[in-house]
Amino acid sequence: MNRSRRHRQRLPWQIVLIAAVAAAFFLAPFVGLMWRTPWSKFTDIVTRREIRDALWLSIETSLITSVICCIFGVPLAWLLARVEFPGRRFIRALTTLSMVLPPVVGGIALLFTFGRRGLIGQYLDQWFGIRLPFTMTAVVMAQCFVAMPFLVLTVEAALRQLDLRYEGVARTLGGSRWYVFRRVTLPSIRPSLFAGFVLAWARALGEFGATITFAGNLPGTTQTMPLATYAALDSNPESALILSLVMIAIAFTILIVLRDRWLGRSDQGLPL
Numbered sequence: 011m012n013r014s015r016r017h018r019q020r021l022p023w024q025i026v027l028i029a030a031v032a033a034a035f036f037l038a039p040f041v042g043l044m045w046r047t048p049w050s051k052f053t054d055i056v057t058r059r060e061i062r063d064a065l066w067l068s069i070e071t072s073l074i075t076s077v078i079c080c081i082f083g084v085p086l087a088w089l090l091a092r093v094e095f096p097g098r099r100f101i102r103a104l105t106t107l108s109m110v111l112p113p114v115v116g117g118i119a120l121l122f123t124f125g126r127r128g129l130i131g132q133y134l135d136q137w138f139g140i141r142l143p144f145t146m147t148a149v150v151m152a153q154c155f156v157a158m159p160f161l162v163l164t165v166e167a168a169l170r171q172l173d174l175r176y177e178g179v180a181r182t183l184g185g186s187r188w189y190v191f192r193r194v195t196l197p198s199i200r201p202s203l204f205a206g207f208v209l210a211w212a213r214a215l216g217e218f219g220a221t222i223t224f225a226g227n228l229p230g231t232t233q234t235m236p237l238a239t240y241a242a243l244d245s246n247p248e249s250a251l252i253l254s255l256v257m258i259a260i261a262f263t264i265l266i267v268l269r270d271r272w273l274g275r276s277d278q279g280l281p282l
Contacts, residue, residue: 084165088166161207
């Protein structure tokens with residue numbers, strides 16, 4: 011205890027002051043949001059049908075997106091982590107490109123690829139009568155485009171750090187590559203896989219730019235919670251405030267849940 015107290019006393023006050031200002035910068039907008047929120051109308055607004063529809067659509071599409079991200083993202087992460095092939099750096103950069111692009115740019119790219127006159131969409135429309143824009147499928151596609159990189163990066167990092175000796179022992183005992191992948195590799199990276207799944211889900215839940223560009227903002231069809239919040243900003247600012255708080259509460263809860271799994275309790279044993 012005395013050593014911990016001495017450590018606190020030795021902390022440079024300049025760094026502490028700058029860190030406190032940075033923390034206050036992140037905290038102030040949320041305090042301002044809570045200060046202006048009409049708490050007396052919270053229940054009435056949250057229980058409105060259009061809000062419930064938007065919330066349910068967000069949960070449904072984001073969960074579907076997370077499952078799709080796992081189905082396609084885990085094999086992609088394994089390929090990037092384990093296989094040397096020409097163009098691997100290009101594929102890795104391409105996979106993570108949507109993390110740094112403005113989401114609306116991703117929405118425009120999806121629209122001009124899968125829209126009725128897009129590179130692929132025109133043939134889907136002519137040959138099969140499939141029109142993707144302004145549908146729930148478009149919402150899921152937009153969410154996948156921006157959310158999958160979070161899962162791929164998380165799983166790839168875990169695969170790179172995994173001790174390959176366990177997989178080697180399983181192979182020497184007669185296990186096929188697919189069996190080893192299912193029974194050894196995936197269980198070994200379960201915490202990272204869970205973290206990647208939740209991060210992809212959280213990113214999909216909060217997706218706005220690509221969704222409104224590619225899927226539109228149709229109540230009951232493509233209007234997710236972020237879109238409903240944006241639509242309420244002009245017509246009903248009180249609803250926008252409350253919906254913003256709901257989204258913040260969900261995101262903050264996700265980060266708290268992920269903290270120990272993602273950071274691995276790395277702060278244990280440090281004198282604070």
